[in-house]
Amino acid sequence: MRSLHVRSAAVLAALSLALTACATQPPAPEAVPAPLAEVSTPTQTAAPKPKAEKKDASKPKAAPLKLTWPTPTPPTPEEAATGTTVFKTAKRIGGIDCSIDKCVALTYDDGPGAYTEKLLKHLRDGNAKATFFMVGRMANARPDVVRKVAAEGHLIANHTWNHPDLRKLSASGQKSEIDSTAKTLRKLSGQPVTMLRPPYGAYNSNTRELGVSLIMWDVDTMDWKTRSTSETVRRALAGVKPGSIILMHDIHAPTVAAAPQLIKELKKRGYVLVTVDQLLGSGKAGKVYFRR
Ligand code: NI
DSSP states (O other), rough: OOOOOOOOOGHHHHHHHHHHHHHHHHHTSSOOOOOOOOOOOOOOOOOOOOOOSSOOOTTTOOOOOOOOOOOOOOOOOOHHHEEETOOOOOOOOOOTTTSSSSSSEEEEEEEOTHHHHHHHHHHHTTOOOEEEOOOHHHHOOHHHHHHHHHTTTTTEEEESSSSSOGGOOOHHHHHHHHHHHHHHHHHOOSOOOOOEEOOGGGGOGGGGGGGSEOOOOOOEEOOOOOOHHHHHHHHHHHHTTTTTEEETTTHHHHHHHHHHHHHHHEEEEEEEEEOOHHHOOSSSOOEEEEEE
């Protein structure tokens, strides 16, 4: 199915149309949920009241990932001259610290899909980690892929069960979308699932009461729209800064095909490719993050 994508708020109305269309499509022949419409519409939530640290203090802490990063390349002469990305890793022993390292988080939404395992291979080949914001019903259809993503050290996070615009749901409706997905993902991955990317970047004050951190992005590759490998790479590199969160979708083949070149080029520029929890820490419930 062709995704409908809009950036302008003026076209938001088309969203409900697209979703309606989505719901009326016949099931995909392979009985896997149809690809999702994706809209990048970061939402301005009106002055949300700061939420105290959420209830779930008993929640188990994610085990630290065992990572084997190559030493990132030193800064370019330009970087060294301008001091924009001072490279301090040598001052530490081992591990990654995004307060000093030049980190970037690749994030993939809407899967797992038919190309996710291919993406895992690219990430493995590039010795890179990524974050997968999975849709519950997609995960339910490909449980082995979810297990594999987790086993390879990537972070699994919540992208709701049905990919709705959460603003159109009641508080309990939102909770149901989040909780069912978290439960399934946790069962399959063994990871606590405490980070949410609301579909379409759309949320309201109720979303911030759900006990999860909201992870947006600061670099939108528009991969769902261009469906172009070279354009996905170009836009990612054009927007990336130390601490960036790059938005992509692993349900699109050209996006997955972009991974090797994107990883290679980011590393060449001195970036360390990390998961969102490495970039931001575990995240505070109710807080909205766009980048480090
Ligand atoms: Ni999505």
